Amino acid sequence: MYLSSVNQGTMDIDSAMVLACTANKLPVSFSYDEGYNEGKPVSGSEMVDQNNISGAVKVLSKIEKADRIKLLLHLGSHYLFKSGEKKEDLKNAFLYINQAVEASNSLGILKWKNQSKLLLAKYYAKAGNLTESKKIFSNVVNENRKSNDRKALAEALHNKGSYLAIDDPDKEKTLAEARLLYKSLKEKELEIEILMKILTIHFWAGDIDLAEKELLEIYKTQKQIGFRHTHYTTAPLTFIYNIKNNPKKALFYAIESVETMEATQDFICADNFYLHLGNIYSAIGHDEEAIALFKKSFNNRARSINSGSWHKSLYLIIKSLCDEKKYKEALTYIKLTDTYPPNNAVDDFFLSFAKASTFKEMGNTKEAEKFFIEMDKKAQKIFSPQTALVVIFGYSRMSLFYAQKGNVTKATFYADKVFDLTKKTNHNPKFMDLELALFKIDSLNGNYDSSITHYQNFAKIKDSLYDISNNKKIEELKVQYQTLKREENIKKLEGQSKLQQSKLDKSKLLINFSVGAILLLFVIIGLFYNHYQLKQKSNRKLELKEKEISLQNKNLQNLLIEKEWLMKEIHHRVKNNLQTVMSLLNSQTEFIEDDLALSTIKSSQHRIHAMSLIHQKLYMSENIASINMPIYINELVEYLRDAFNLNQRIRFVIEIEELELEVTQAIPVGLIINEAVTNSIKYAFPDNQKGLISISLTSTESNRYLLTIQDNGIGMPLKADKINTSFGMSLIEGLSEDLEGDFSIENNNGTVLKLSFEKDILDVHEMIYNEA
Secondary structure: OHHHHHOOOOOOHHHHHHHHHHHOOOOHHHHOOOOOOOOOOOOOHHHHHOOOHHHHHHHHOOOOHHHHHHHHHHHHHHHHOOOOOOHHHHHHHHHHHHHHHHHHHHHOOHHHHHHHHHHHHHHHHHOOOHHHHHHHHHHHHHHHHHHOOHHHHHHHHHHHHHHOOOOOHHHHHHHHHHHHHHHHOOOHHHHHHHHHHHHHHHHHOOOHHHHHHHHHHHHHHHHHHOOOOOHHHHHHHHHHHHHOOOHHHHHHHHHHHHHHHHHHOOOOOHHHHHHHHHHHHHHOOOHHHHHHHHHHHHHHHHOOOOOOOHHHHHHHHHHHHHHOOOHHHHHHHHHHHHOOOOOOHHHHHHHHHHHHHHHHHHOOHHHHHHHHHHHHHHHHHHOOOOOHHHHHHHHHHHHHHHHHHOOHHHHHHHHHHHHHHHHHHOOOOOOHHHHHHHHHHHHHHOOHHHHHHHHHHHHHHHHHHHHHHOOHHHHHHHHHHHHHHHHHHHHHHHHHHHHHHHHHHHHHHHHHHOOOHHHHHHHHHHHHHHHHHHHHHHHHHHHHHHHHHHHHHHHHHHHHHHHHHHHHHHHHHHHHHHHHHHHHHHHHHOOOOOHHHHHHHHHHHHHHHHHHHHHHHHHHOOOOOEEEHHHHHHHHHHHHHHHOOOOOOEEEEEEEOOOEEEHHHHHHHHHHHHHHHHHHHHHHOHHHOOEEEEEEEEEEEOOEEEEEEEEOOOOOOOOHHHHHOOHHHHHHHHHHHHOOOEEEEEEOOOEEEEEEEEOOHHHHHHHHHHHO
């Protein structure tokens, strides 16, 4: 699925699976025989896998019924999903698939009719006849509806939805039905696979927000079921956050993609994962790390399959080298394309784009314009929903090129092309090149108001990248990643050292054997002695290294303990200072006779206690980073109950989910609860009426919480002038803004206060790192 997406329409799903099997040194039939492979090897199938077609055809004449159909399907699939696009392969595929259809019709068993027709439909899709393909798929679906076989119907719908064109309106509906069937059959992995295909439709249709939501849902489910290869999910998230100009989240998921890939040793698409990480480092100004990763992506072609990122890496290497003024090295990389020419039209487009960008940065506008024009011609050939973003980006760069030359007509022409394409595809990316080009165009045309707006947009995008490059969280993530890289390099060096030592020993052994029989005994003794000495020396080095590592670990452990102790001591002292303030306020109340002043001091004591209680919890807890909210809120309510001597006059109903919040969020939440409950106790139940106050804190969706505080009292006036005169209400509104939450208050059989706020996603993943 991932391979098919990153190739931007140049590779269908089954061909991508064949490529993945090849990379993992598995029989390619693993990618397409699921429908007809019943767990028993069919005579002749191994010959097909070994490309011994003549041998398989001889076997075909000796078997019959279902076994013959299976071998025909195997032969048809072999030719249909063969790498490359050769008419002869399609012709052979149709020959065997057609025989399978005829044989299954003669046999009369629905399963083999379905499998034969499904493969025939795939053949027509590969041959470019999508109308006939859809017709046959629909026929298989209808037959399975009649048979009431939910599993077979799900498979038919899955195949149909996968092969329909990306812009076919039936594609999403068909896949959605298949997903519901797999869900009812408890086929969790197939359910996830289909959701990945559905979100791909949404992404290429321009609904980036929906695609992001679905990817996060898949990522969460994969974690729950213990799926380890999550890099195929986090990598698209990286791409989405890059488009949305959110480098903070993009970098997080890019690092996680690389870490998961290396942890699972799944290097099939390594070039693509290194490319994503390097692209983000480049965007936030870390050019050296970016170039290193682009080169790693570029050179990784020899280690893995060509997953469709080689020429993209080439473009990004050249761009980064030009940013560093290393033009000679950039030209060297361009010459490499003579050895590795583009495999398809999309790669051809990227090569022209890379050449145009290189000559533009070198100041050779004549050559740059030549390749920009060449890029434009190739863009018109490859444009599709899957390639829309790269084409839009290319035209944005081309518009900027002409704007910088002062050619307003051509700059405007290509800017208009960008706008036309964004309308057609529903994509609306914010590219710096486009905003800068529009700024220059409007400036040259004298439209200064519009030019200022475009320059502000350009500066906003640029500043967001600058800010993120200096963000502490990003630096922490970067340090984590670089630490893992150093560990990997150490392991590689150790392996290389052992390999070199092994080669040295073999070389010595060969030389010694040539000396002759007379010296053989002495040579053997010398070798054994030398080996012993080397081993002893190696052991001593290992012992010293182990002691050094042990000492470093001990020092790090001591530093960690000291840090935790200092943090607890700080919380303890803050708690004591707050309690001292409370005691001072309590002493002051003995000398105050004014009821309003006395009430104000009491309210301040309650607020201070709400904060003090948090620091007390942090001091007493093993976890000094977050607060257990159920325990904290219950204790805060008990304190207020005692402070107002309520006894049983007012009852409390508290429903708090088992969750933890960081101090920066727990304190505002505690103060809001304190203010709301205090107001309800003081004003909701006049004349000592009995009443009920309910408090709930629940999660409404991923990383979002809803705080509700409600009483069944007399309610409160909701006129703006009356609410705004209340210090408590002003405090609640201010704290809600600190939480970046949505605050509301209403009368509904009493007063109802609601606050919806979001928990920072990076905090959640930091907790995951700590647990890991």
